[in-house]
Amino acid sequence: MKGVAITGMGIISAIGNTVEENYVSLVNNKVAITTIENISTVHSGLNKVGEIKKTNKQLADELQLSSDNNFSRTAMLGVIAAKQAVRNAGITEINEYKTGLISATSVGGMDMTETHYYDYFEDENLIKYISCHDGGDVTHKIADELGLKGMVTTISTACSSAANAIMLGARLIKSGKLDRVIVGGTDALAKFTINGFKTLMILSDGYNKPFDNDRKGLNLGEASAFLVLESDAVVKKENKKVCARVSGYGNANDAFHQTASSENGDGAFLAMEKAFQVANLKPEQIDYVNVHGTATPNNDLSEGSAILKIFGAENTPDFSSTKPFTGHTLAAAGAVEAVYSILAIQNNVVFPNLNFKIPMQEFNLIPQTTLKHKNIEHVLSNSFGFGGNCSTLIFSKSE
Amino acid sequence: MRKAYINGVGCISAQETLDTIFLEKAEINEKDTIFAIKAPVYKDFISPVAIRRMAKGVKNGIVASAIAMKEANATTIDAIITGTGLGCIEDSEKFLKAIIDNKEEFLTPTSFIQSTHNTVGAQIALGLQCKAYNLTYVNGSVSFESALFDAKMKIEEQEANSILIGGIDETAEFTMSLFKLAGFIKKENESPYTFLESTTKGAVYGEGATFFVLENEKKDTTYAEVLDIEIINKLGVNEVETKIINFLKANELQISDIDAVVLGYNGDVEFDDYYKTLSENAFTKTPQIYYKHLSGEYNTASAFGLWVGAKIIKTQQILQIISVNNLKKEAYKTILLYNQYKGIDHSFTLISKC
Numbered sequence: 008m009k010g011v012a013i014t015g016m017g018i019i020s021a022i023g024n025t026v027e028e029n030y031v032s033l034v035n036n037k038v039a040i041t042t043i044e045n046i047s048t049v050h051s052g053l054n055k056v057g058e059i060k061k062t063n064k065q066l067a068d069e070l071q072l073s074s075d076n077n078f079s080r081t082a083m084l085g086v087i088a089a090k091q092a093v094r095n096a097g098i099t100e101i102n103e104y105k106t107g108l109i110s111a112t113s114v115g116g117m118d119m120t121e122t123h124y125y126d127y128f129e130d131e132n133l134i135k136y137i138s139c140h141d142g143g144d145v146t147h148k149i150a151d152e153l154g155l156k157g158m159v160t161t162i163s164t165a166c167s168s169a170a171n172a173i174m175l176g177a178r179l180i181k182s183g184k185l186d187r188v189i190v191g192g193t194d195a196l197a198k199f200t201i202n203g204f205k206t207l208m209i210l211s212d213g214y215n216k217p218f219d220n221d222r223k224g225l226n227l228g229e230a231s232a233f234l235v236l237e238s239d240a241v242v243k244k245e246n247k248k249v250c251a252r253v254s255g256y257g258n259a260n261d262a263f264h265q266t267a268s269s270e271n272g273d274g275a276f277l278a279m280e281k282a283f284q285v286a287n288l289k290p291e292q293i294d295y296v297n298v299h300g301t302a303t304p305n306n307d308l309s310e311g312s313a314i315l316k317i318f319g320a321e322n323t324p325d326f327s328s329t330k331p332f333t334g335h336t337l338a339a340a341g342a343v344e345a346v347y348s349i350l351a352i353q354n355n356v357v358f359p360n361l362n363f364k365i366p367m368q369e370f371n372l373i374p375q376t377t378l379k380h381k382n383i384e385h386v387l388s389n390s391f392g393f394g395g396n397c398s399t400l401i402f403s404k405s406e
Numbered sequence: 407m408r409k410a411y412i413n414g415v416g417c418i419s420a421q422e423t424l425d426t427i428f429l430e431k432a433e434i435n436e437k438d439t440i441f442a443i444k445a446p447v448y449k450d451f452i453s454p455v456a457i458r459r460m461a462k463g464v465k466n467g468i469v470a471s472a473i474a475m476k477e478a479n480a481t482t483i484d485a486i487i488t489g490t491g492l493g494c495i496e497d498s499e500k501f502l503k504a505i506i507d508n509k510e511e512f513l514t515p516t517s518f519i520q521s522t523h524n525t526v527g528a529q530i531a532l533g534l535q536c537k538a539y540n541l542t543y544v545n546g547s548v549s550f551e552s553a554l555f556d557a558k559m560k561i562e563e564q565e566a567n568s569i570l571i572g573g574i575d576e577t578a579e580f581t582m583s584l585f586k587l588a589g590f591i592k593k594e595n596e597s598p599y600t601f602l603e604s605t606t607k608g609a610v611y612g613e614g615a616t617f618f619v620l621e622n623e624k625k626d627t628t629y630a631e632v633l634d635i636e637i638i639n640k641l642g643v644n645e646v647e648t649k650i651i652n653f654l655k656a657n658e659l660q661i662s663d664i665d666a667v668v669l670g671y672n673g674d675v676e677f678d679d680y681y682k683t684l685s686e687n688a689f690t691k692t693p694q695i696y697y698k699h700l701s702g703e704y705n706t707a708s709a710f711g712l713w714v715g716a717k718i719i720k721t722q723q724i725l726q727i728i729s730v731n732n733l734k735k736e737a738y739k740t741i742l743l744y745n746q747y748k749g750i751d752h753s754f755t756l757i758s759k760c
Contacts, residue, residue, distance in 0.1 A: 115544075117498075128587065134588050137587065138590075141491060141705075142493075142544035143491070146545060150640075161552075162541060162542065162543060163522075163542055164523075178563065179559075199505065205513070258539045261537070262531045262535050262537050265520070265522075266515075274537060393524070393525075394528025394529075394531075395540070
């Protein structure tokens with residue numbers, strides 16, 4: 008077997024509330040970059056986002072949460088996607104095997120903290136939200152809603168967080184420390200991140216155009232996605248259907264700047280190189296690269312250099328960024344794009360890199376701009392974050 | 407299976423722990439509800455220009471990691487793994503306040519840039535020019551144990567030989583006022599704040615940065631071998647003993663093999679039963695240690711606990727100031743650490759002399 012079995016997946020993003028809805032949007036060019044509705048911000052007119060068009064009340068009702076709950080939006084999105092993944096994997100007894108949950112988030116419950124910050128001292132009914140700020144609270148709420156008891160932890164390495172959660176999960180299965188692990192990430196939109204990226208001047212005032220010469224930055228998004236990974240012993244015993252496998256993973260640090268990537272993409276190159284090593288695959292075996300492709304001038308330059316270095320100018324596989332559909336969903340992005348990579352394998356398609364017109368002047372890299380059908384055996388997915396954090400995952404068709 | 411040894415430590419805490427043998431200079435503080443760290447001389451480690459830009463947690467992390475690396479004589483680091491409950495909360499606060507107070511106008515990016523949870527690990531990597539594996543865990547009071555767990559696994563996988571791990575948390579004014587409001591921190595004017603005979607709710611809070619160099623080889627500087635770590639999200643008071651017995655059994659040990667047990671007592675009458683039940687039952691004959699009366703409670707205080715455990719093995723002594731039950735032993739070979747916070751995020755860590 009060439010990697011760790013993925014037996015279920017779940018997702019909620021701006022382009023759909025289920026895996027199926029996300030797929031339908033991806034193959035029909037249904038983008039969801041819109042004006043923000045759920046958060047009141049002075050930037051709403053200028054910066055469009057990939058927003059899930061459900062209010063917190065609607066999400067809470069859907070989850071049948073009691074009125075005294077203290078769920079952040081991040082936690083609610085997380086529970087929705089994780090529950091889908093568990094259901095999709097056909098799991099009925101969550102603690103039947105040694106099971107863990109590795110989640111990822113960057114904002115955690117910041118959406119509640121920023122809403123109530125000064126009001127906590129005025130209204131004692133709000134105090135319950137103080138404890139939902141930290142990242143771990145989000146993961147605990149997901150574990151509780153799943154009824155999971157076991158190893159539960161959270162990774163936060165900015166925009167590569169969920170990719171790292173998937174990597175850790177794969178290692179936990181491989182080493183035999185767990186039989187089953189639910190891995191992924193969740194991040195809701197928040198004023199905090201909207202303003203943060205705004206001050207860094209990397210928000211686009213239009214629609215993000217990954218790998219285009221005129222790209223002006225990213226659109227933020229919100230999402231949650233989870234995968235279920237299971238040991239081969241469990242797969243065999245339960246006669247499980249395997250969606251795909253996590254065959255490679257790598258993490259490296261760019262060690263260049265707290266928020267910017269190096270021009271030559273050292274960290275990205277090292278992460279991809281490591282993933283190939285783990286997967287025991289050669290670059291020419293990759294059929295599709297789901298790039299990080301945030302459409303900031305800096306990311307695409309750095310990632311493009313690394314891709315050219317690892318694949319060679321002549322042999323670069325079909326690649327695309329799916330962020331024009333969803334926006335950049337920060338800590339969840341690695342899991343969202345893992346689901347898309349698996350969909351690419353299952354359906355033998357390359358999703359289009361929308362909004363691309365003019366190749367970057369620095370090099371001749373042309374993303375796949377239309378939906379393309381072809382056999383897909385291996386997909387490489389990149390996720391890079393602040394702090395020079397670079398992660399690569401390789402997904403492979405299960406034999 | 408490859409073994410993992412603690413070969414160097416660096417600890418910044420509310421006590422003098424940076425260039426001491428153990429806790430010989432420790433002082434008990436029963437009057438404050440929040441302990442501040444004894445700050446090191448930062449300029450001995452970081453350039454003055456950089457110091458001004460850096461948040462407290464980042465500075466402490468850089469200094470503590472440098473000291474741990476120096477002690478272990480580690481020149482090449484194959485992985486940097488950190489744990490933090492609240493991350494760079496001072497900068498998060500600063501940026502959030504600016505957003506609210508200035509109605510999303512006139513903001514500068516500095517505090518946003520520094521507010522990311524992985525800032526400490528990233529800044530250490532930047533300083534060392536270390537392009538290796540770099541991860542940050544943020545799961546309440548198992549944030550540090552997650553880092554330790556990952557590091558041990560990396561060594562077992564033969565993916566790394568020398569790993570820097572650390573637990574970092576900082577206090578920040580507004581967040582502490584929220585924690586007081588929510589009752590996480592003890593009320594003012596109820597001193598003395600004792601830990602073992604506490605009758606009040608909430609904890610005495612603190613902050614700190616504790617780093618370790620974990621390596622696959624034993625050295626002259628080796629403190630202890632890390633035998634095993636287990637993380638469990640939720641347990642009832644009465645489930646802990648069974649879990650400990652099973653954990654020890656998996657390591658071919660039983661309770662009578664444990665020479666000292668390090669418990670996370672934080673003086674919160676609501677949750678210290680998790681420890682008290684063990685103190686009064688399974689471990690009555692075992693020397694019991696507590697430490698949060700010296701460090702304060704914070705999400706990665708258990709890293710200070712591991713520092714205490716490692717120091718006991720190295721110095722072969724239990725100081726009176728950390729003893730729960732006044733029991734002593736001839737030799738301290740195997741030590742168990744148990745921690746939880748508010749009934750969740752339980753961890754068992756097993757270390758041994760080698």
